[in-house]
Amino acid sequence: MNTTASVPDGEAFALVCREYGDPPDIQRQALEPSAPLEADEVLIDVHCAAFNFTDHLLVQGRYQERPPTPFVPGLDAAGVVRSVGPRATRFKPGDKVISSGVVGAWSTRLVAPEHRLVPVPARVGLADAVGSINSHLTAYHGLLDRARLQAGERVLVLGANGAVGKACVQIAGHAGAEVYTAARGDGDTFRLARQDGDHGPTVPAGELKQGLRELLGRQGADVVVDPVGDRFTEAAVRNLAWRGRLLVVGFAAGDIPHIPTNLLLLKGCGILGVYCGGLLIQETDAFTRQLAAMLELMGSGVLTASPQELVSAHDFQQAWSRFSSAPRGTKVVLSFA
Structure with missing residues (x-):
């Protein structure tokens, strides 16, 4: 332009x-x-x-x-x-x-x-910048601010074929994490994969918990990015690692999930809300800094x-x-x- x-x-x-x-x-x-x-x-x-x-x-x-x-x-x-x-x-x-x-x-x-x-x-x-704010800033704020993602940690991205999911995959990879994805497939299915090229199976939604267990192994994921919600959130929480973090991004699948709190206790894990609108209101300077940092990642080619x-x-x-x-x-x- x-x-x-x-x-x-x-x-x-x-x-x-x-x-x-x-x-x-x-x-x-x-x-x-x-x-x-x-x-x-x-x-x-x-x-x-x-x-x-x-x-x-x-x-x-x-x-x-x-x-x-x-x-x-x-x-x-x-x-x-x-x-x-x-x-x-x-x-x-x-x-x-x-x-x-x-x-x-x-x-x-x-x-x-x-x-x-x-x-x-x-x-x-300019159009790329303004069209990417919601998805890319959500990914940046969630992974690097809220989750404090570290190199070598394992990240599972639900809804990895959506705008937020794609941005999370790119940021997590740039941060040196091991990235795993669960993308919505045809019908009521999920396509599971590792981003190092080791593609997993396509599983029915009702078998997501077991599919993630086979993908992640007993170690589980340190961070789960969840813009999907509904019954799929619990399947992901059950595959969190010890001290894992669930990033609540949205509820694209419909219902707001209800997570059994005993799972949080047994895994020593936490649930973190990711809401850039709240960051803008409560921490305006932090919002602006993170937006600038996200755009720099776009400028360097890390984020498309x-x-x-x-x-x-x-x-x-x-x-x-x-x-x-x-x-x-x-x-x-x-x-x-």
């Missing part, structure tokens, strides 16, 4: 949610000239913004927060610095940056506090970008349709450039 292009002032617009719904009433609205920046603020020419699952729920009125309408949705944006406030020293006009958690991202212009912005490495495209589909922000109805019909694991990204 061309990082020098920007929308002329007379054509600047935001996508405004006027009414919640399925689909919501979202219309383009021309932007007024930008007000003078506060001391530490940065004005960004937004080139693209993520259409996240959170955004999808929010504009339907199904999220826990319901901003009064009208409002500009969007939490993740990537673009180029247009101007900076008098005390903003980390960035200059022309720099590629990304913001996450700054409300109002679905707009050709975004004002953000300087400390909430992260530089985008030269080798990382999540699949994403660029849709013009001028045609929100197409974006709305593609959110549900795009291939699984593909992020819809709104293009404003």
Whole structure:
């Protein structure tokens, strides 16, 4: 994507949610000239913004927060610095940056506090960066912050064919871990494998516990990454090593699991929640540092970008349709450039 292009002032617009719904009433609205920046603020020419699952729920009125309408949705944006406030020293006009958690991202212009912005490495495209935040930062935060993964430890990734799972496999391998995967197969099955090329069997979901036992042996896994949930979580916990850690990432399979606590006692293991939204709210500086570190891994080639589909922000109805019909694991990204 061309990082020098920007929308002329007379054509600047935001996508405004006027009414919640399925689909919501979202219309383009021309932007007024930008007000003078506060001391530490940065004005960004937004080139693209993520259409996240959170955004999808929010504009339907199904999220826990319901901003009064009208409002500009969007939490993740990537673009180029247009101007900076008098005390903003980390960035200059022309720099590629990304913001996450700054409300109002679905707009050709975004004002953000300087400390909430992260530089985008030269080798990382803006659409790739913004389309990979949710999956890749979750993987980074979960494995390297919450689990404190060490070289030589054994990591089992459930749902390894999803966006979070793929990122976890790459990060765990980079950290020097032994990586094992359980990917959803055709029907109600899991494909089990070792990432060193030793492929295991495909097992019915009801036999996942035994399949993992054969894959991992009696030693088990030091860390289990679980974005799947449902009844599959207990099968993974039963294959944790002594002092193992279960990373609770999500519940893609449906139900929230109930883990017998005697298993935790007998294995001396722990359950760790992985929630980047909470990290953003509770530890904003840590969130920003980890986002920057994750992007550096993308820039160095350790992490490959999540699949994403660029849709013009001028045609929100197409974006709305593609959110549900795009291939699984593909992020819809709104293009404003």
